[in-house]
Amino acid sequence: AGPSGGGGSSTARQINHITVFGAGLMGGGIAQVAAQAGLKVTLTDVNEAALKRGLGAIAQSVARVGKKKAPDNVEAFVAKVLGNIKTTVDPTEAVKDADLVVEAVIENLKLKQDLFAKLDKVAKPSAIFATNTSSLLVGDVGATLPEARQRLFAGLHFFSPVPVMKLVEVIRGPKTEDSVIDALLVLAKRMHKVAVRAPDKPGFIVNRLLIPYKLEAARMLERGDATVEDIDIAMKLGAGYPMGPFELFDMVGLDITKFVSEGWKEYAERGLIPAELVKPSPLIEKMVSEGKIGRKAGKGFYDYTKGKK
Ligand code: 3HC
Numbered sequence: 001a002g003p004s005g006g007g008g009s010s011t012a013r014q015i016n017h018i019t020v021f022g023a024g025l026m027g028g029g030i031a032q033v034a035a036q037a038g039l040k041v042t043l044t045d046v047n048e049a050a051l052k053r054g055l056g057a058i059a060q061s062v063a064r065v066g067k068k069k070a071p072d073n074v075e076a077f078v079a080k081v082l083g084n085i086k087t088t089v090d091p092t093e094a095v096k097d098a099d100l101v102v103e104a105v106i107e108n109l110k111l112k113q114d115l116f117a118k119l120d121k122v123a124k125p126s127a128i129f130a131t132n133t134s135s136l137l138v139g140d141v142g143a144t145l146p147e148a149r150q151r152l153f154a155g156l157h158f159f160s161p162v163p164v165m166k167l168v169e170v171i172r173g174p175k176t177e178d179s180v181i182d183a184l185l186v187l188a189k190r191m192h193k194v195a196v197r198a199p200d201k202p203g204f205i206v207n208r209l210l211i212p213y214k215l216e217a218a219r220m221l222e223r224g225d226a227t228v229e230d231i232d233i234a235m236k237l238g239a240g241y242p243m244g245p246f247e248l249f250d251m252v253g254l255d256i257t258k259f260v261s262e263g264w265k266e267y268a269e270r271g272l273i274p275a276e277l278v279k280p281s282p283l284i285e286k287m288v289s290e291g292k293i294g295r296k297a298g299k300g301f302y303d304y305t306k307g308k309k
Pocket of ligand 1: 061062064065068133134158159160161163164165207210242243248252256
């Protein structure tokens with residue numbers, strides 16, 4: 001069978017209004033692709049400054065898309081897409097009309113659970129809740145929600161840069177209803193993405209393979225086997241990857257990979273993934289403590305203040 005794109009049953013729930021928590025790289029990207037698909041979007045974060053930064057990044061990215069989709073009037077294209085996005089820092093206001101609430105906040109289980117518990121009390125009883133977690137189990141994120149909401153809870157995992165990467169992983173939680181999975185598959189198609197159904201196991205499909213690969217690249221460097229540049233060139237020209245592992249570290253953010261390997265320690269203890277595969281890298285820990293977390297900081301494995309793309 002092909003990818004699990006669209007094709008939901010006639011009973012699929014309608015999603016017209018999405019609320020996204022977290023205006024960072026992922027949340028902003030999700031808000032953008034939803035707005036480009038003509039959905040009503042509410043983007044929310046903890047303060048106005050974060051929302052302002054997020055909207056600025058979205059506007060730049062929409063302009064890049066507009067150059068291809070509406071070359072004669074990029075400005076009007078940008079205005080139309082941004083016109084579909086409302087912002088607020090008030091969580092209650094943010095979710096009151098949502099058919100789907102997606103969280104894209106930092107990879108911290110307690111934080112995500114607390115956020116969903118709070119939203120459960122103010123969102124419509126029929127609203128679907130989804131997590132964009134990269135590395136936590138969907139079952140763990142939803143575990144503290146009331147039973148009725150757990151039936152409407154699933155994983156909806158996008159890839160960076162969200163406006164470009166075609167894939168969405170749809171992950172069924174322990175109690176997710178079929179109609180919710182169907183609605184998410186239909187939504188992914190509407191956002192011009194290809195959906196695959198992925199298992200609720202650490203890293204789902206993509207990160208289960210990608211994180212150990214990136215950590216092993218960091219270990220190669222720690223062992224002094226090869227340089228950053230040579231490892232990146234080798235994987236691009238020898239394996240056809242669009243980016244080398246260190247370029248990918250920088251684009252996604254070293255802090256994100258660190259959170260993931262920390263979180264997976266517990267999953268290794270639970271026997272869900274081999275400990276050796278996700279052993280934290282001292283090099284990555286050191287770089288994160290020095291603030292060299294990648295593109296968003298101007299410095300990671302490469303220096304972006306000196307013009308590297
Ligand atoms: N917004 C809109 N458009 C963008 C964009 C953005 N942020 N970034 C790139 N683009 C568009 C460009 O406009 C360009 O379009 P065109 O070819 O039609 O002119 C196209 O994408 C290619 O961009 P560039 O020419 O600037 O650069 P590249 O050809 O090097 O492509 C890339 C950039 C798409 C990022 C490519 O290098 C790539 O696919 N890299 C791998 C990314 C990857 O592995 N992502 C997964 C990360 S893991 C993850 O996300 C999991 C999560 O849980 C953390």
